[in-house]
Amino acid sequence: MASPGIVSFVDFTGTASTEEIEAVDRVFRSGQLILGNEVSLFESTWAERCGCNYAVGVGNGLDAIEIGLRSLGIGPGDEVITTPMTAVATVLGIVRAGGTPVLADIDPETALISLSSVDRCLTSRTKAVLLVHLYGQMRDLHEWKNYCETHGLALIEDCAQSHDAIDEGRVAGSWGEFGAFSFYPTKNLGAAGDAGALVTNGKDIAERARSLRNYGQRSRYEHEFVGLNSRMDEVQAAILRCRVEKLCEWTERRRQIASRYRNEIQSDYIRLLVEPRSLDNHVYHLFVVASRERERLQRHLIDLGVETLIHYPIPIHEQSPFRSLTTDPIGLMNSEDHARECLSLPCRPNMSDSEVERVVEAVNTFRP
Numbered sequence: 001m002a003s004p005g006i007v008s009f010v011d012f013t014g015t016a017s018t019e020e021i022e023a024v025d026r027v028f029r030s031g032q033l034i035l036g037n038e039v040s041l042f043e044s045t046w047a048e049r050c051g052c053n054y055a056v057g058v059g060n061g062l063d064a065i066e067i068g069l070r071s072l073g074i075g076p077g078d079e080v081i082t083t084p085m086t087a088v089a090t091v092l093g094i095v096r097a098g099g100t101p102v103l104a105d106i107d108p109e110t111a112l113i114s115l116s117s118v119d120r121c122l123t124s125r126t127k128a129v130l131l132v133h134l135y136g137q138m139r140d141l142h143e144w145k146n147y148c149e150t151h152g153l154a155l156i157e158d159c160a161q162s163h164d165a166i167d168e169g170r171v172a173g174s175w176g177e178f179g180a181f182s183f184y185p186t187k188n189l190g191a192a193g194d195a196g197a198l199v200t201n202g203k204d205i206a207e208r209a210r211s212l213r214n215y216g217q218r219s220r221y222e223h224e225f226v227g228l229n230s231r232m233d234e235v236q237a238a239i240l241r242c243r244v245e246k247l248c249e250w251t252e253r254r255r256q257i258a259s260r261y262r263n264e265i266q267s268d269y270i271r272l273l274v275e276p277r278s279l280d281n282h283v284y285h286l287f288v289v290a291s292r293e294r295e296r297l298q299r300h301l302i303d304l305g306v307e308t309l310i311h312y313p314i315p316i317h318e319q320s321p322f323r324s325l326t327t328d329p330i331g332l333m334n335s336e337d338h339a340r341e342c343l344s345l346p347c348r349p350n351m352s353d354s355e356v357e358r359v360v361e362a363v364n365t366f367r368p
Contacts, residue, residue: 007355009307009346010186016239020192023238030234035214038237043197045244046181049164051174052199054206057232058213061160061182061196065093065130067230068178068198071208072154074099074127080156081121082130083113084316084327084335090132090158091316091325093180102126103317103327108334109274111288111342112139115147117328128154133162133172135311136188136254136285137276141167141175156180163188164251166280173199178209183240188254188285189247195236250349254284257347257356261287264360269293269368271341286311287347293368294343304362308343315339 016024027038039057047055058064074080075098082090084103094101104117111134118129129148131141148155155175159165160182162172173179183195200206208225211218216227262272271290276282288311291297298308315335316322345359 005305007306007346007351007358008348009309009344010348016192017242019242020239023242024235027234027238033234035231036234038234038241039232042232042237042241042244045241046197047199049171049244050179050199051171052179053201054203055197055199056206056209056213057237058196058198058209059230059232060089060194061158061180061184062089062093062096063213063228063230064180064182064196064198065090065156065158066096067209067212067228068156068180068200068205069094069097069099069128070212071205072128072177074154077125078127079123079125079326080128080130081118081126082158083132083134084318084332085111085113085134085312085338086132086158086316087160087312088316088319089160089182090130091322094130099127100125101316101322101325103325103332103335105328105330105332105334106338108338110137110139111135111273111338112137114334115140115143118147120328120330121326122151126151126153128156128177130156130158131176132158132160133165135273135288136161136163136165136283138162138165138167138172138281139277141170145175160184160187161285162283163285164247165283174201177202178205183236188250188283189240189243191236191243192239193236195232195240196230197232251283253349253351254347255279255282257351258282258284258287260356261345261347261360265289265363267364267366269297269366270363284347286344288342288344289363290338290341291343292341293366294341296368297363297366298343300366301359301362304358304365306346306359306362308345310342311344312342313339 043055157179178200216225
């Protein structure tokens with residue numbers, strides 16, 4: 001916990017609700033700790049929530065990407081275009097599936113991957129575009145769907161930050177061949193440890209994913225694929241089943257906070273990302289601003305008792321293992337600029353109105 005008087009960025013209280021304690025007790029009493037009834041029930045709940053036919057619970061969001069790609073048959077020699085402005089797990093999932101990541105630039109107004117940049121990255125080896133719904137925002141999914149269909153590409157969604165986001169009436173994860181979710185504790189829907197899932201409308205994808213997550217088994221002791229150990233455990237599934245009931249309430253509060261920031265932050269030294277086209281498009285996993293004076297701004301805010309974080313200060317192509325990756329032939333200037341300027345303000349569902357006011361006042365009093 002942060003010290004009293006600090007508007008913390010993430011609040012870990014260390015307590016569980018009565019429902020969560022009862023759910024965990026139920027798991028232990030059942031004697032089934034891995035891939036049991038709780039996982040099956042959560043998979044059904046999450047598939048329905050995402051408007052998909054199937055959900056497959058896995059160990060984490062990275063595994064969801066790898067398993068999904070392998071279930072599509074994407075591997076060595078296949079290029080997957082994605083963004084450098086993301087958590088490294090997005091690119092690691094491509095690499096672990098055997099594919100080759102190719103990095104396109106972002107739109108500076110949204111920080112989302114740019115379609116024109118993707119078009120410049122396209123080659124005969126491109127098999128998929130992996131969209132990242134960065135910060136919790138969805139945008140132009142119909143356009144992306146048409147583009148991928150026109151070019152014979154698989155559309156894939158990294159939904160690690162976009163639980164319950166909607167574009168044109170369709171939920172995150174339901175537009176692509178599959179959507180990959182993380183339920184890391186700090187996500188909008190977080191577990192009490194690592195957990196993830198992929199959602200899909202493809203029966204073959206779901207069946208192969210269920211096999212791959214469990215050593216490649218089709219039936220007990222019969223291994224059809226070279227799989228991995230990525231099984232959602234019963235405790236996490238039980239906790240997620242409790243917390244999913246609160247997700248609408250938590251998302252609504254995030255949107256209220258974001259609306260106040262958008263309406264009340266007034267500064268010549270701060271740039272807000274462009275507003276979503278509709279309220280449903282953004283679930284505000286993060287509320288991100290940009291400033292050329294970021295370091296001074298961050299020091300100013302902590303001096304006034306406001307915690308901030310940077311997501312992400314080093315783009316993928318500047319990370320040591322990935323400096324040789326193919327990128328947009330004209331460069332990734334927008335991604336580099338955004339990485340130097342982005343700053344995430346507190347936007348957690350349990351923030352009080354007075355804490356929101358303190359953040360706004362602290363930002364508005366910044367003078368470099």
